[in-house]
Amino acid sequence: MLTVNCPTCQTIVDWDDESQWKPFCSERCKLIDLGDWIDEKHKIVDKDDKQEYLIPDNGLPLSRD
């Protein structure tokens, strides 16, 4: 029997068709890990938003007489 450690709580999980939450030990651990992943993704997206400003530096009509 192949076993893996639950990525969230390190519980040993049997890797077979009956382990519906593998590699997690339970739905709870899967949702916790998914939540962490989403949080991390949002942080990265926020960082990108702050770094990327669309500042047009040309195309402005300069009509000074």
Ligand SMILES: [Zn+2]
């Ligand atoms: Zn777990």
